[in-house]
Amino acid sequence: MSGDGWFVGTQNDRLERIRYGSAAQPADWPTLAIESATDIDDETMYYDRLHEATVSATRAAVQARERADDNQLIHAIRALKDCRRTANELAERLSEWAGTVDPEAGTGIDYAERLIEEPPADCPEPMISLATRVVDLAQQAEDLEAYVERQAPVVAPNLSALAGPVLAARLLSLAGSLDSLAKKPSGTVQVLGAEEALFAHLRGHAPSPKHGVIFTHEAVRGTRLEDRGSAARALAGKLAIAARVDHYSGEYRPELEAEFEERMATIRARADEGDDKTE
Amino acid sequence: MSGDGWFVGTQNDRLERIRYGSAAQPADWPTLAIESATDIDDETMYYDRLHEATVSATRAAVQARERADDNQLIHAIRALKDCRRTANELAERLSEWAGTVDPEAGTGIDYAERLIEEPPADCPEPMISLATRVVDLAQQAEDLEAYVERQAPVVAPNLSALAGPVLAARLLSLAGSLDSLAKKPSGTVQVLGAEEALFAHLRGHAPSPKHGVIFTHEAVRGTRLEDRGSAARALAGKLAIAARVDHYSGEYRPELEAEFEERMATIRARADEGDDKTE
Amino acid sequence: MPELPAGVERRSFDGVERLATRGEPVYGEPTADGWRAWNPDRSKLGAMFELGMDTGLEGGETVLYLGAANGTTVSHVADFAGPTYAVEFSPRPTRDLLEVAERRSRLFPLLKDARKPETYAHIVEEDVDVIVQDVATRGQADVALRNRRFLAEDGRLLLAVKARSEDVTASPDSVFSAVRESLESGYEILESRRLEAHHMDHLGIVARPQK
């Protein structure tokens, strides 16, 4: 369509053209439009139509671009995980090393901070700078988490409201994109991330997984063992819907949360009844 | 021996006492020594003996303390390896992420440096700070390498001269200490670190290992395949001796290098003869 | 001092004389009698007016605005100009720009890359009277040169150059002279002035296409 003005075709064509069209050179589009478009009779009408079309098309383009931000979010949450892991690995190395000069050497990020402020006597310089790297990486993880918390509600407002920004980003990361998450059935959403937990289990770090990454959600983790399955199913169901709403409309629908709260109240009531019975 | 002066006992006792002895309070040691020690008749003799003894004992103590630096060196080389690995891991993550906003995104530390200098348009802030973390970690690895290069010749002058400081440190790290390396037979030194290579092999990253970490030495790696076994044996033999000299005397003996060079010349000559024959 | 374009006036807000245009307020600026104050510290074009640069603007012009950001300046431009095409590359500020555009029927928001004029040459008409450019990317002279195709023969380029966007390490002076030099391959520079009083390390340039 290169070379043609934006106003060629139907209203839908026009919006598409504004977003994706092109021309090597500009032209006297108002005059050409008045000559060729049946619904444009004069300059006033031309500019009115142009205004209407650019505002609509640009709004759609902004939404699409922001939605493409699911990709940024996914990279950010992966980088966050890497930074947290490497910060801990290097903190462990630091702690072992510091033990040679500081009988009271502690562990973790806190100890790295302490070492920088008050380096032990006879502490070689690279040990202090290693501690600085550890603290920097931990800070980087914090920064990435802040970015995820800021971006997730823009990219996927409903998913973020239900799952919290970090879990929302992890679900997107596991699915690969908002588009792909929106196409997954509820049952798949429920076990997303279980592969990882299984791996951890095989390496002896974790118990055998019963749920995917949604286990980190308070509604699942905070529910007594017998009802966790129901809670996980309820949550996964709403998350699957939220992902679809986020993908296809992008509008925030607070009723999703309300419905989920109601469902959880029912599950909890069941638990209370159970308690009553056993009492 | 608490409470007694440094001068009690034989000459050897005195040196030990200066290094390890103690007393809650000082006393008029010169007078006490003149009264009790058969080889100390007056103050002049007392101070002469004290001078001699403190210089000898302190020299030995310095050597021992510097030797204990093998432990620092080992921690430094391990931290070096960790920093290099994590820098590369995070660089890979960065590179994937940057690919979303920079069609010409490169890889590795170099690209992280480039990204900081010239961030791509629409590049989210945490991406730039992640690049900074990558560059910092790479710099930390450099700093640690500089530390290893400075310390290894102090801790193990002969081993460092033969193997180079980094390989010397890796051998110490694999053995656990200079003491333990000094006690290993040449054949064990030859395959130290092969466990790692074997692991890499099993994970599909590397070919099956024929030598340990000494493979990184030019004399092995730079020798043609048929003679690598001889070269590795010759090198491991000298390294085992070097470790013992470093541990038990600490004196630098350049003849070790000369002998090794001679041995390598013989091996290489054999290769040249072989070449002559096949020509 | 050159005259202000019709639709831009100095009006008193709380006793202080300030630049102003007539229109819906956008960013919480002071208003009085339907006029809204135009803060030169938040707008390079505002600063160019405040410093008395001769923009050649008379009011009612057709404008191509490159780097509209969240619409602060372009809202004032649309108040006194004719049809105004507002190009912005980042989605986030464009959300705000859309709000501004919804209340100004001759302001046309476009989510486009000003370095790629062919992606909006099928929308923006030829022979616009003015190009206002305020893009914070490298190659600011190049952006102006590429967009010259839209400008009428006697049109004006009103360019704000941000030194730090070209090269953080070089001195602003050397950046500015490099930009001027590139620019002169397609434009005749009529006036240029440091906007220091309102914007650190920015140069304001008024230019017209070379014949």
Next chain:
Amino acid sequence: MPELPAGVERRSFDGVERLATRGEPVYGEPTADGWRAWNPDRSKLGAMFELGMDTGLEGGETVLYLGAANGTTVSHVADFAGPTYAVEFSPRPTRDLLEVAERRSRLFPLLKDARKPETYAHIVEEDVDVIVQDVATRGQADVALRNRRFLAEDGRLLLAVKARSEDVTASPDSVFSAVRESLESGYEILESRRLEAHHMDHLGIVARPQK
């Protein structure tokens, strides 16, 4: 100005009057007629002499030197004092200190921690005339107090306090007054002076044991 101890003189080196002692040169310092210049910028005790503090030193004293480092200052002390015990904790500078000690028969090098006097009380004699202390660790007052056991009743403590070693974040003034206060639990301070002219954020103190 108080008199310098016997064995410390002001001598001319290349036309410049400088503090000097007689002995083997150690760190590339200028020498003339067997005398070696003593650089107050590299020695806190040198700075205390240079600034005219009354150290009470007369020459020939028995000295316990805490924080001998690579022996720069202690080499001058051994030149004019009597038996000199030099305590240093780090192995690397002690290597250099050994070189210095080998050529000075009344200088006794000890690789010890000045915070643990019991580890050398079986070597260092009682009633030394002077303790010189220049340790760059936290708790400098505490080190002086712990080592008081070695000092004669009418002996002198010559202490250089490094503010940054105590607390990098606090002001030197507040560090110094805290150190003085701690010190006064065991010592009577006779004189104290900032060594600023030669050593940033250092305080020189002359004290004697409290009766």
